[in-house]
Amino acid sequence: MSGxxxxxxxxxxxxxxxxxxxxIQLADFHNKETDQCNPSAKRLADECExxxxxxxxxxxxxxxxxxxxxxxxxxxxxxxxxNQYELHLDITLGPSARPKGGSSGANGVSSQNETGGDxxxxxxxxxxxxxxxxxxxxTNLTIEPKKEPPSRRREAAAVDEDVICILxxxxxxxxxxxxxxxxxxxxxxxxxxxQDLLSAVQAHAARTTGFTRSxxxxxxxxxxxxxxxxxxxxxxxxxxxxxxxxxxxxANAAEWIKGKSPLCKHVSHEHxxxxxxxxxxxxxxxxxxxxxL
Numbered sequence: 095m096s097g098x099x100x101x102x103x104x105x106x107x108x109x110x111x112x113x114x115x116x117x118i119q120l121a122d123f124h125n126k127e128t129d130q131c132n133p134s135a136k137r138l139a140d141e142c143e144x145x146x147x148x149x150x151x152x153x154x155x156x157x158x159x160x161x162x163x164x165x166x167x168x169x170x171x172x173x174x175x176x177n178q179y180e181l182h183l184d185i186t187l188g189p190s191a192r193p194k195g196g197s198s199g200a201n202g203v204s205s206q207n208e209t210g211g212d213x214x215x216x217x218x219x220x221x222x223x224x225x226x227x228x229x230x231x232x233t234n235l236t237i238e239p240k241k242e243p244p245s246r247r248r249e250a251a252a253v254d255e256d257v258i259c260i261l262x263x264x265x266x267x268x269x270x271x272x273x274x275x276x277x278x279x280x281x282x283x284x285x286x287x288x289q290d291l292l293s294a295v296q297a298h299a300a301r302t303t304g305f306t307r308s309x310x311x312x313x314x315x316x317x318x319x320x321x322x323x324x325x326x327x328x329x330x331x332x333x334x335x336x337x338x339x340x341x342x343x344x345a346n347a348a349e350w351i352k353g354k355s356p357l358c359k360h361v362s363h364e365h366x367x368x369x370x371x372x373x374x375x376x377x378x379x380x381x382x383x384x385x386x387l
């Protein structure tokens with residue numbers, strides 16, 4: 095926990111209440127010794143008492159305001175690990191950064207417009223002069239008022255294109271409850287890459303082609319039970335196997351070309367180029383074996 099980070103977060107002005115809660119909770123996770131801030135999305139959402147989709151929406155607002163930067167981290171096995179958050183504790187936005195339609199008070203603090211623009215602190219005033227964190231921030235921070243649910247068109251526009259693309263790859267006649275699926279896919283993308291999850295869904299669709307409807311799960315159940323994890327692992331293994339097979343083909347081609355074997359006639363242009371790229375051959379050796387580049 096960093097007291098300076100908490101004071102900074104508490105004194106940022108112009109944010110909506112729920113976004114302010116997310117910022118303060120992030121500051122509470124900030125380590126002043128290492129300057130790291132890397133809570134899991136689940137832990138952060140639990141502390142903020144909101145769903146992950148809501149958390150990500152407010153996190154985007156904080157990024158657009160220049161207060162926070164998210165850095166994706168790998169899990170060491172080619173997948174996606176927890177995000178690391180960088181807090182810009184020294185942020186000071188001048189008058190030129192004020193959002194259109196926003197207002198400025200007598201103290202020079204620019205407020206946020208309705209769509210969520212930039213925010214700035216009082217210029218020229220140090221943190222030492224601020225009052226600091228309120229005595230009981232859990233009860234003093236207000237909850238964002240409930241709004242009327244958006245229209246389906248507006249809700250769809252807010253969904254990430256990658257999430258829509260992944261759901262679209264699921265067998266069409268077994269898709270159900272798109273809203274729930276979108277949130278479950280967003281949750282899954284905290285742990286795997288877009289390409290890995292998309293490949294897993296495509297593989298599931300391909301392998302269940304021709305199955306009776308009762309044999310294929312509805313999309314919301316499939317993502318909720320995290321059946322994609324098994325498909326992701328299977329696709330990774332297939333990819334490794336394909337890579338090993340390709341490496342062996344390229345190695346064989348290199349040996350044939352070096353020895354000017356009659357088998358050179360079976361070496362494709364792509365395999366010859368791959369052998370050169372891998373440092374197994376030179377262009378001169380390929381040409382000498384009668385293979386045109």
